[in-house]
Amino acid sequence: MLDRFERASCSTIIRVCFVAAFLFLLLTAQQAISQSPQPEGGGVRPGVLPKTWILGGPKCIEIPEFQIHEYNEDFYILRQSGCSHYEKPFLYLLFGKDKVLLLDTGAGKNEVARVVKRVIDQWLARNKRASINLVVAHSHGHRDHTAGDSQFEALPATVVVKPAAVAVQAFFNVHRWPDEIVQYDLGERILDVIPIPGHEASGVAIYDRQTGILLTGDTLYPGRLYVHDGAAFAQSIQRLVEFTRGKIVTHVLGTHIENTRAPYLDYKIGTAYQPDEHQLELSRGTLLELNEALQRMNGHVTRLAFRDFTIWPE
Ligand SMILES: [Zn+2]
Numbered sequence: 001m002l003d004r005f006e007r008a009s010c011s012t013i014i015r016v017c018f019v020a021a022f023l024f025l026l027l028t029a030q031q032a033i034s035q036s037p038q039p040e041g042g043g044v045r046p047g048v049l050p051k052t053w054i055l056g057g058p059k060c061i062e063i064p065e066f067q068i069h070e071y072n073e074d075f076y077i078l079r080q081s082g083c084s085h086y087e088k089p090f091l092y093l094l095f096g097k098d099k100v101l102l103l104d105t106g107a108g109k110n111e112v113a114r115v116v117k118r119v120i121d122q123w124l125a126r127n128k129r130a131s132i133n134l135v136v137a138h139s140h141g142h143r144d145h146t147a148g149d150s151q152f153e154a155l156p157a158t159v160v161v162k163p164a165a166v167a168v169q170a171f172f173n174v175h176r177w178p179d180e181i182v183q184y185d186l187g188e189r190i191l192d193v194i195p196i197p198g199h200e201a202s203g204v205a206i207y208d209r210q211t212g213i214l215l216t217g218d219t220l221y222p223g224r225l226y227v228h229d230g231a232a233f234a235q236s237i238q239r240l241v242e243f244t245r246g247k248i249v250t251h252v253l254g255t256h257i258e259n260t261r262a263p264y265l266d267y268k269i270g271t272a273y274q275p276d277e278h279q280l281e282l283s284r285g286t287l288l289e290l291n292e293a294l295q296r297m298n299g300h301v302t303r304l305a306f307r308d309f310t311i312w313p314e
């Protein structure tokens with residue numbers, strides 16, 4: 001039998017224990033949450049993509065050769081017009097403190113160097129700088145991404161990486177191609193360079209830690225994913241899945257748009273004017289979807305359409 005005093009102190013102890021346990025659980029839960037991204041931008045530097053890109057026509061006289069889009073003050077996207085070349089590739093320009101990287105130089109006869117110089121000059125003026133070193137590299141070596149290379153070769157403070165696997169490995173210091181992922185520092189801006197042969201032998205993906213953007217070239221974009229080497233392609237996609245696991249991926253940006261906004265529907269090869277084209281940006285979910293399909297194909301890559309892309313063996 002407990003007297004009234006003992007009963008009161010006992011219930012006080014239980015209450016204190018209960019409050020302590022509650023506080024402990026709350027603290028643990030908060031710690032768990034604070035370790036993973038929250039819906040406040042993921043902690044990366046934000047930027048804006050356009051709702052639509054300037055269309056390649058129908059009145060070509062009104063269309064600039066390259067659309068320049070400022071994602072943010074240190075990240076630019078150039079889109080070549082369909083009036084200039086039906087491939088309409090996307091080019092990327094990323095500024096660090098020491099270097100600026102231009103990924104790809106466009107298709108056909110173009111004036112890419114003049115356009116890139118204009119962006120760099122404006123960036124220099126804005127940052128009160130006299131110069132910055134330019135590195136011209138490539139998502140891969142196909143002609144619709146390297147056509148403007150020669151325009152940069154004679155420029156001062158400029159390095160052009162030859163669009164071939166040996167030159168790419170040497171420049172980025174990749175010793176175990178394609179399994180090794182290396183870092184390239186533009187100056188307070190580290191890029192991860194991920195070898196992704198399969199569409200083409202010298203292909204690389206670039207992960208920009210600052211914005212969380214993954215640049216995938218012709219290996220993943222809303223369109224026809226041409227597979228040249230099925231085994232290498234499947235391994236490259238698996239490599240991208242593993243690399244991005246647990247990382248912030250804000251956008252997966254490739255180098256073409258060939259799909260329409262309608263699911264499973266593409267524009268025919270050679271289409272210059274795409275008034276209802278798919279958005280450029282994809283997510284890591286699309287990467288997982290592609291990976292799952294390739295795993296299922298188990299080395300026998302066949303043509304297969306998905307909502308936002310088509311696997312297309314050559
Ligand atoms: Zn290509």
Ligand SMILES: [Zn+2]
Pocket residue numbers: 087089142144145218255256
């Ligand atoms: Zn291409």
